[in-house]
Amino acid sequence: MPPVESSTASRPSTVRRAVVTGASSGIGLATATRLRQAGWDVVAVARRADRLDGLAAQTGAVPFAADVTNDDDVERLRAFVAERGGLDTLVNIAGGARGVDRVGSAQNDDWEWMFDVNVLGTMKMLRAFLPALRAHGAGTVLNLTSTAALVPYEGGAGYNAAKFGQHALTGALRLEEVEHNVRVIEVLPGLVQTEEFSLNRLGGDRQAADKVYAGVAEPLTADDVAEVVAYSLLLPHHINLDQVVIRPVAQAANHKLIRTQPQE
Ligand code: 8X3
Numbered sequence: 001m002p003p004v005e006s007s008t009a010s011r012p013s014t015v016r017r018a019v020v021t022g023a024s025s026g027i028g029l030a031t032a033t034r035l036r037q038a039g040w041d042v043v044a045v046a047r048r049a050d051r052l053d054g055l056a057a058q059t060g061a062v063p064f065a066a067d068v069t070n071d072d073d074v075e076r077l078r079a080f081v082a083e084r085g086g087l088d089t090l091v092n093i094a095g096g097a098r099g100v101d102r103v104g105s106a107q108n109d110d111w112e113w114m115f116d117v118n119v120l121g122t123m124k125m126l127r128a129f130l131p132a133l134r135a136h137g138a139g140t141v142l143n144l145t146s147t148a149a150l151v152p153y154e155g156g157a158g159y160n161a162a163k164f165g166q167h168a169l170t171g172a173l174r175l176e177e178v179e180h181n182v183r184v185i186e187v188l189p190g191l192v193q194t195e196e197f198s199l200n201r202l203g204g205d206r207q208a209a210d211k212v213y214a215g216v217a218e219p220l221t222a223d224d225v226a227e228v229v230a231y232s233l234l235l236p237h238h239i240n241l242d243q244v245v246i247r248p249v250a251q252a253a254n255h256k257l258i259r260t261q262p263q264e
Contacts, residue, residue, distance in 0.1 A: 017041040018233075019081055021068050021125060022093035023061070024051035026194035027144060030226035031091060032061050038230060043081055046094070068094045068121035078128040089140040089233060090129045092122045095166070097148075097201040100155035114162040118145075122166055126173065134180040138237045141182060142229060143170045147190040147245060151254050159201075174242065183240045185232050190247030191257065193219040215259030220248045 018035055022028030024046030032044040036059040044061040045068070046052055052063035064080060066073035081087055095118040099110035122143060133139030149167035152160040167186065174184035191213070198209035213219045225246060232241040250258040 015039065015041050016089060016233075017043075017085065017087045018089040018091055019043045019045060019077070019087050019125075019129065020061075020091040020093060021045045021121070022095065022144075023055060024048045025196050027189070027192065027222045027225045027229075028091075028093035029055060030222035031093060031229050033059050034223075034226040034230045035091075035233070036061050038234065040089075041084075043077075043084070043087070045077060068092075068125050069116045071124065074124045074128045078132075081129070082132065086132045086136065087129065088133070088136045088138065089142070090125060090133060091142045091144075091229065091233075092125055093144045094121055095144065095146075095162075096197065097159040099158060099203075100201065101158070102155055103157045106158060111158045111161075114158050115165065118162040119165040119169065122169060130177070130180075130182070133182050134177070137181060139177075139180070139182040140185065140233060140237065141173065141177070142185040142187060142233060143173075144225075144229070145170065145186055145188050147188050147247065147254055149188060150245070153254055174240075181237075183237055185241050186243045187225065187229055187232065188243060188245045189220060189225050190245070190254065191216065191219050191251045192222060192225055194222050216248065216250050216257060217260050218248055218250065220246065 018040055020028055020032045020042055023032045023044035032042050032055060035042050042061040043064050044052055044055055045064050045066050047067045049065035055061050056063040064077055066077045068074060098113050099107055101107055145167045146163045148156055148160050149163035170184060170186045177184060193213045198212045202208040228244060228246050232244060
């Protein structure tokens, strides 16, 4: 997809303002960067303040260290954004997977973490920012879920359940907020090769993480997904890409991934 220039999409008379979570790496970092390129005012949110400093220095995004699962952090963030003049767009990217255990050997910690960050974190951010998005009059929410929200797979149950939950929350939200003219977009990526997703999921095992993408001609990159996120956000507000499923061509479905090179 060619880069989306802000001139080809809606040209709001005022600068667009977004809060982007998960901005310390991967798709969140790429999205914050892409929106800054489009001239947006971006508050970039992540737990790791040191990671945000580089993004801030390189792009001019405003860093804010916060854990989206922590009520006090979310309230501090809400107040900070309100002081800066509010927002028109909330981009919930913070999330992730931990573990590939089957249901029969599920780890409480992993499941609780996945529900916390993917479902409760998204809910807490929405609960905090919906009043401002409604008051804006043409607000947008974009939730990044996953193709894991559509089809369960062996070893995916905890992540599937969390992403199915976030997906359901997103659908309910769209119905609830339409009367407030809040647009609700869901982007559902498949295989995306990022610095941390598989590494985190597989307990820091670099070899196992690399194997996830081994032999795949062109897994998606964080920049690919950020391009689609930006495209959907830059469309005029009356156009809602309800659900955008994005996969590499080599992944025709979650269970059908073409690896062109033999695996060890
Ligand atoms: C990541 C996609 O295939 O690992 O959200 O579940 S998958």
